[in-house]
Amino acid sequence: MTALTRLQRFDDMFPDLFRRFARPMQLSDEAPADIRIDVVENDRDYVVRAEIPGAKKDDIRVAVEGNFVSISADIKREREEKSGSRVLLKETYFGSASRGFSLGHEIDDKEVVAKLEDGVLKLTLPKREGSRTRAITIQ
Known part of the structure; x- marks a missing residue:
């Protein structure tokens, strides 16, 4: 197993770990x-496909x-369970989620296309002309 693979696995566990501590009374x-x-x-x-x-x-x-x-994104979820006309349980969640990441090339922000379908955001991020990743020779 390479160091990068171990780091990616740790990164996948990391947000989950803090989410548990941040909301210990979650119903x-x-x-x-x-x-x-x-x-x-x-x-x-x-x-980019982002599940939201x-x-x-x-x-x-x-x-x-x-x-x-x-x-x-701001996220709102409501769930209500009724028995006849009586409400037995009502759970409501209001919160937000965010994600940021860097790419290998600069993005042409005027040509970005964003579509949302069934809770999945699809972004098409065109690379900016003339912006290339360049290897630097160390002297």
Whole structure:
């Protein structure tokens, strides 16, 4: 197992660990988790799929600055269980989630396309012309 693989596994566990300590009195397991992302790169752009269940289009914000992308969302979930006309249980969650990450190339922020479908945000982030990662020779 490489050091990078071990680091990625630790990074996957890290947010979960702090989420448990941050909300020890949580009544429901239905509170939103962190925003999970998949990033695919091709010659022209990056395609990001971000899972944001429970967020509406108007409650999601995406910002691009250079090669840094940030996604944040306000999330509201309500669950109510009734027995006849009596409410036996009502759980409501209001919160927010956010995620930021850097990419290998600067993004052309004027050409970014964002679509939300079934709780999945799809971002197409075109690479800016002339911005390349350059290897620096150490003297």
